[in-house]
């Protein structure tokens with residue numbers, strides 16, 4: 001989405017001025033507003049977050065904060081959409097910079113997904129066994145596609161539980177997994193599905209470049225999408241870290257590729273990575289394959305317990321779109337909310353994220369099914 005340039009006043013704010021302004025608006029808006037900060041956000045934004053966490057946890061927390069009519073999501077576009085889907089009718093969701101998208105979510109456009117669904121319905125030997133599952137890192141439209149077709153969402157924390165539910169209910173289920181091939185492959189392999197029984201659907205090739213004979217025995221069709229941050233981690237980096245310290249612990253996110261996940265000592269979601277390192281013994285050494293802002297915060301936190309934490313990669317693996325949420329954009333958005341409260345007619349909202357009613361209804365089904373199935377805890 002297009003983010004218009006900020007008014008002059010906000011474009012040239014010094015950091016201290018922005019901090020002062022945001023603190024002022026936060027105090028004025030008080031319980032009418034809640035600010036959510038995703039784990040991958042930069043520190044100067046996290047300092048203002050009422051809650052930090054992964055995207056689902058934050059959306060659920062926001063929905064629970066019924067007094068907050070304004071939910072300011074410092075994350076990316078699909079996260080704000082999920083918050084709009086899960087929040088109450090009187091709550092409004094805002095993204096400080098609407099151009100903060102997610103490259104992975106953008107790799108599955110709804111027209112391509114609809115077309116894939118139609119072709120699979122024609123080519124699968126038992127089309128009634130097809131269940132679409134989408135990673136929460138996807139557009140509301142893709143979530144709604146899953147809701148409409150008896151499917152559901154998953155997170156990197158509960159993906160295995162979702163697969164267990166589907167394949168234990170019916171081992172002949174064929175899962176269409178969107179939009180991250182790596183999370184789908186890593187998790188299905190962990191469940192016991194062989195690589196030969198997974199097909200890779202390329203939306204830019206005719207029939208996804210999947211042969212009908214391959215589909216005949218596939219138990220999973222993986223959408224060819226990936227996270228531009230997590231694909232930066234490599235096996236060579238793991239070998240190098242182990243060469244420097246044979247006792248090093250390698251922990252990576254399941255959005256990393258199959259080979260990296262196989263080589264790592266631990267694989268899990270951001271929440272899992274945080275919990276595992278916080279529970280580590282003093283004197284241990286960790287290299288982490290996930291976004292750099294989270295890794296740096298963990299490194300600072302663990303230093304006092306003599307636990308060494310650093311990124312697996314020597315180049316900073318940064319979520320560039322998340323990085324677009326900065327102090328000037330947050331100050332500008334909060335200024336708008338404040339001015340709106342003073343004179344609603346003169347100050348219409350900016351950057352509100354609204355999912356249309358039909359999409360919302362089906363996307364909500366896909367999310368609610370996951371929440372019900374896996375009892376996602378909110379703490």
Ligand code: SF4
Nearest residue numbers: 102103104227229319
């Ligand atoms: S880290 Fe990757 S999956 Fe997460 S928002 Fe950024 S691009 Fe998307």
